[in-house]
Amino acid sequence: MAIKVVYWTGTGNTQVMADSVVAGVKKGGADAEAVFVDNITADALAAEDKFALGCPAMGAEVLEEASMEPFVTALEGKVSGKKIALFGSYDWGDGQWMRDWVSRMQSAGATIVNGEGLIANNAPTDDDKAACEALGEALAKA
Template sequence: MITIKKIVVIYWSGTGNTEQMAEAVVQGIKSQEDVSVDLVAVGSASKQHVAEAHAIAFGCPSMGDEVLEESEMEPFVKSLAAEDVSGKPLALFGSYGWGEGQWMRDWEDRMKGLGAKLVAEGLILQEVPQEDGLSRCRELGEKLVQA
């Protein structure tokens, strides 16, 4: 019997850059066999999306002083507990316009602290994703399926 892996990609995007990244992650996931994937803007996401998923990808750009977006993504991430993500394969991604990626390192530490299993370092791309960056997003989606 074939087991279908259910994967959810939850993201927030202000300018569309992180949304493009999320769509490319989904393309990478869909390129693999025996998977189903849901792409969900964080404003429509629930903890149930996370609970039902075999693996998860979260995407959010760097905001302000290198933090997650504060009105939707930060509250969603803050609502997660160890029982929601512990042991699950997880990928993180996002775009940025300045800084050195501290928001992503902090986010990785938070998710590891909840017991999530990061499949790769958080993927960050500066400004509008170019084809090489979108290719890296697709590869991240493939890694998530294989985890």
């Protein structure tokens, strides 16, 4: 079963990260696919033992509110014991949205791969893409 990398993006930065996470999972020896959040249900994702979630900082340091926030709310009660990699792009903040997201999933009983979310400032650089690949590899081996 392919490891799912479920993401939301407005301008493509988090999608680039998702594609690099997928490449990293494959380097780690597993199959993977990037899935836009509107194309999967929380129930379907909750059937998996491990997966990645990506979302940029939106609003005022929150998840995107039309799709990703309700998706995460629906998922929250079903993630106990799951291994989850979190990532996303941001601009002017300091990563607070990601720290909050990590705490939220840990409080729900999930293990966050690498213990923290991976953030990239605006468009991912080559270093950011390499970090995304490493995250995917760690997820494959988790």
